[in-house]
Amino acid sequence: MNHQGNKNPIAALLLGVIPGAAWLYLQKYVRAVLYAMVFFGLIGLFVLWYIFRGGRDDEVLGVIFFTGVFVWVINGIDLIVALLTGNYARNNAGYMPQEITEQGGNTSSYAAGAGQRPGAIAPRGTTVLLLSLVPGLGHFHMGLVQRGLAFLVSFFGMFTVIIFVTMLTNYDTFLVFLGVLPIIWIYNIADAVKQDQRIARGEKPEDRTIFEEWDAGRQVGKKSKLVATLLSLFPGAGHMYLGLQRRGIQLMAAFLFSIYIMDTLRLTLFLFIIPILWFYGFFDTLQKASRMEREEVQDEPFIGWLVNHQRWVGFALLALGAYYLLNDVFMEALQQILPELRVRFWFDRYFQTFVVSVLLIGGGLKLLLGNRRKGDGR
Numbered sequence: 001m002n003h004q005g006n007k008n009p010i011a012a013l014l015l016g017v018i019p020g021a022a023w024l025y026l027q028k029y030v031r032a033v034l035y036a037m038v039f040f041g042l043i044g045l046f047v048l049w050y051i052f053r054g055g056r057d058d059e060v061l062g063v064i065f066f067t068g069v070f071v072w073v074i075n076g077i078d079l080i081v082a083l084l085t086g087n088y089a090r091n092n093a094g095y096m097p098q099e100i101t102e103q104g105g106n107t108s109s110y111a112a113g114a115g116q117r118p119g120a121i122a123p124r125g126t127t128v129l130l131l132s133l134v135p136g137l138g139h140f141h142m143g144l145v146q147r148g149l150a151f152l153v154s155f156f157g158m159f160t161v162i163i164f165v166t167m168l169t170n171y172d173t174f175l176v177f178l179g180v181l182p183i184i185w186i187y188n189i190a191d192a193v194k195q196d197q198r199i200a201r202g203e204k205p206e207d208r209t210i211f212e213e214w215d216a217g218r219q220v221g222k223k224s225k226l227v228a229t230l231l232s233l234f235p236g237a238g239h240m241y242l243g244l245q246r247r248g249i250q251l252m253a254a255f256l257f258s259i260y261i262m263d264t265l266r267l268t269l270f271l272f273i274i275p276i277l278w279f280y281g282f283f284d285t286l287q288k289a290s291r292m293e294r295e296e297v298q299d300e301p302f303i304g305w306l307v308n309h310q311r312w313v314g315f316a317l318l319a320l321g322a323y324y325l326l327n328d329v330f331m332e333a334l335q336q337i338l339p340e341l342r343v344r345f346w347f348d349r350y351f352q353t354f355v356v357s358v359l360l361i362g363g364g365l366k367l368l369l370g371n372r373r374k375g376d377g378r
Contacts, residue, residue, distance in 0.1 A: 007025065007026055007027075009083045009126050009130070010126070010129070011025065012025055012026055012079065012083060013079070013080075013083065013130065016075065016076055016079040019035040019036055019038075019040075019071065019072055019075040020032045020033065020035045020036030020037075020039070020075075021036075022079050023035060023079070026082070028082075031078070035071065035075045038071050039068060039071050039072060039075070042064055042067055042068040042071065043068060045064055046061060046064045046065060049061060080130050080133065083126075083130055084130055084131070127141065128141055128142060128192050128193065128196045129189070129192070129193060131192075132188055132189045132192035132193070133189070135151040135152050135154070135155040135156070135188040136148035136149060136150075136151040136152030136153075136155075136188070137152075138188075138192035139151065139188075139191075139192055139195065142192070142195055142196060142199060142205075144195060144205060144207045145207060146207050146208060146209050147191075147195075147207055147208065147210065149209075150209035150210055151184065151188040151210075154184055155184045155185065155188070158177075158180060158181065158184070159178070162174055162175065162178055179233070179234075180233075183230055183233050223241070223243075223289065223292060225289045225290070225293075227241060228241055228242055228285055228286075228288075229285065229286060229289070231285075232281060232282045232285035232286065233282065234252075235252055235254075235278055235280075235281035235282070236249060236250075236251040236252025236281060237252065238281070238285035238289075239251060239281070239285055240252075242285070242288055242289060242292060242297070243299070244288060244297070244299045244300075245299060246299050246300075246301050246302075247299055247300060247302050250301055250302035250303060251280075251281050251284075251302045254277055254302065254303075255274070255277045255278065255281065258273050258277060259274060262274065270356075327347075331344055331347050332344075
């Protein structure tokens with residue numbers, strides 16, 4: 001007896017992360033064996049080649065790796081196509097909206113509202129969910145072209161820009177911005193499911209981009225706590241969405257500048273500052289969003305004393321400019337004039353230690369002098 005149509009498409013999709021597992025669940029044994037043998041065979045080949053070749057021949061390892069990624073992607077695409085075109089979703093009536101299933105399985109109203117022919121049992125929820133794995137496709141399927149296009153362009157456009165800038169500048173730190181892509185991807189899926197539920201209730205969603213929605217919410221004074229939380233995953237973005245521009249810009253600048261300085265000067269001792277800034281920005285956004293529901297929140301700067309002590313910013317800029325002048329001009333010139341002194345070697349080896357020592361000593365003296373002045377003032 002064939003029970004393929006009773007298979008849960010969501011369970012199959014989750015099992016699809018492991019090539020072959022979903023096909024085994026769907027009782028497609030030929031595909032299960034084929035995908036599993038090719039994928040795990042490539043993994044075994046990669047490991048053996050790395051062990052016996054000692055990490056040499058990076059080109060061969062790269063070819064094996066990207067071939068495995070290609071097989072994994074093909075397996076996923078093949079699975080999604082099979083779920084969309086097969087009988088798995090159509091025979092799984094458990095994915096119908098609750099208000100419809102409680103009426104004895106009458107699907108005509110939902111089908112009509114979802115663009116299906118009356119009497120068809122084809123839950124759009126599963127189809128939209130599967131299509132929305134590619135940002136924008138779920139919205140296109142529902143006829144929300146502008147909204148889907150916004151997600152599609154945002155996701156793939158940001159990916160292209162980040163890779164382009166990284167390759168152009170040869171600066172791998174820019175790859176950290178790829179962390180924004182999962183946020184867009186998850187929000188795209190959640191929004192597609194939300195719009196599909198509105199269609200199932202007989203409503204007609206307005207086809208406008210999420211940016212137009214945010215702008216409309218700002219004009220009427222409403223802010224989405226969910227959107228603020230998602231944007232707060234990138235320090236400063238959540239504050240800027242809430243209208244706290246100065247606080248958001250300062251926090252974003254502090255976060256990016258810290259990453260840049262730590263990488264440029266190789267100040268690994270101070271890497272703990274980066275997660276501190278991230279967690280502070282995240283929880284501060286949640287706090288501000290909650291307060292906005294009860295009262296008006298002032299746009300206070302992230303570092304208040306910096307507004308009245310801008311000379312410290314000037315000192316920092318002067319120091320950074322002097323570093324680049326010393327590193328890229330004077331050290332190179334001295335290395336060419338006096339190669340026997342190996343000035344480049346000594347500079348690269350001890351300059352980091354010197355900077356860290358000066359910062360620690362300066363910070364300690366500042367704290368000691370500050371406490372002494374407070375003690376004298378009592």
